[in-house]
Amino acid sequence: MSAGYHTSWTIPEAHRVDPAYVEAGAAIALGQAVYDRRIALGLDHATLAERTGLSLDDIERLEGGGTPPTLPLLRTLSAALDAKLDMSVESDDTHVSFVPHAA
Template sequence: MSTGHHASWKIPEEHRADPAYVEAGAAIALGQAVYDRRMALEIDQGTLAERTGMSLADIERIEGGGTAPTLPLLRVLAAALDAKLDVSIDIEDTHVSFVPHAA
């Protein structure tokens, strides 16, 4: 049975008051979770781009932590990765998990 893939980003104390740093950390955690789930599915970035209707550059940017996703984008990613997306955001850290749908 497959397990969920997750990524975490803990904000260093000296950057907790910096909104840009907090947002960047969340984007990095999402990018890592997308990459991990894509690897678990054994698909390449091009296949994920096709599944989402996005460009390869968009997928590269997401996986590299270079985008702050919208809720509609998160829904598209979850559907394309055949998983439920769990996100937990707190002051100090962000956790992102893709939990595979039951077979």
């Protein structure tokens, strides 16, 4: 090997996981699950905001995928939506759903 050259290892594009992309995907999955459950309950944004203690803007941002999930937020949403949170997280994929409590 001549001077000035070195060996480098690169990760193939298909194996790269951008943390920002993963976080955005989780936020979008959460937003869709909140929207789906809110609609199933027949709630409007204002009612969900009241139930959670969040602002109307916060609820709209959340449903639009603009709010990354945190444990306190997930607990608050689960209680407000009268459902169990079902969430699976893999390295680059997140699935979220709210499962209604048994009657």
